[in-house]
Amino acid sequence: MKALYVTLSVIIVDQITKLIVKGISIPFLNIHLEGMSYGESINVIGDFFKITFVENPGLAFGIDVNDSAKLALSIFSLIASIGIFYYLYKSKHQKLVVRVALALILGGAIGNMIDRTFYGVIYGYAPIFYGRVVDFFNVDFFDFTILGRTYDRWPIFNIADASVTVGVILLVIFHSNVKEDLPEKETAVPEDKAKEYDELSTINLSVADVQDSNGKEN
Template sequence: MPRGRFTVGALRTVLTALSRSIKRRRWKNNQRGTVVRRDWLLAFGLVALDQLSKILVKGFRIGAFVHHGMVPGQSIPILGEWVRITFVENPGIAFGLPVGGAKVLLTLFSFAVSMMLGWYLRHLGGVPFRARLGVIFLFAGAMGNFIDRAFYGVLYGEAPLLHGQVVDFIDVEFPDFTLFGRVYTRWPTFNIADSCITLGILLTLLFHRYLPSVRQLRR
């Protein structure tokens, strides 16, 4: 009889511990789900900000309302010659670097990178925010420029699908320098997506030790 009471008590203890473990796991999963949703909200908020800035520069039409935007090559001083808004359409990669004739491949590559970063970000709920932020910036930057390349040509009646050009407009003064054989008297014109990519690379390099490998995520 004592042995039976002991067995029932032990079973009750095990079940209680198991129940608490399940509740803790559910709580952690809920917390991670909340974190992931916030990360997505921030990422797509950055994409929206990037796209809004570009259509304000390039112009748009909604019904009877027309915003004409700027003419390619037009420049508006913000802080004298140090900071200007200069409308440039870039057929290449970040900061106006050329890619030759591989336009469609570049567009498809940027889409593939966006999807891989999105998949990776989805699994980082338990990673410190400072490390996740780098991936958030990278995703937002890649997705922002992909939208330009994939759809702007069609939306503005300028080029076929996947042949659009990226809208750049942030123009800052910088000491002369040479990059890939080209001499620049100002920093190459860029956009918010380019800035996100740069910040994402820097943050990822700083906090890469907190980021799991793809192999670890698949276990």
């Protein structure tokens, strides 16, 4: 499905940007990316927009959770990704905007799931499913409070987060107004049935002719 190209593009861009920010070394491929120091910031548009390297060990907005919740979150992300992929595969007749929205959500979910599942093992700081999500987009925003915490900047996020957000917004806007295009029901008479109807019609006409002839003779 073409919509899955959107998913694949999100995953690739998300992982490349994370590896550039965090850095990685693969000697046998002669790849060595230095990356940024943890907490380091690079101003892009003054203080309004920065690239800041942080890692999120838990939920959205940097909310930390215990190890059991981290494992549950990783497994839930895996199950949710499989579910979205299956629905996306089965919804071939959905409007393009809905399929793109689902593809964006799927790409974002898989992008962050890769961090949680494998980054701890790759970078040697945690077992599988206990990795931390790499975030780096740092945008100034109006003050707001969520779950008792007040923020003077938008919580630092990544490509995967942005992809999920855009996908959800598209679904909210368009899904309620979009009906699935279902193929029209076939109304044509099957060929074998048509032959039966022709034979019955011929018999009826013959009977009618005989009856008409008998009537005239009488």
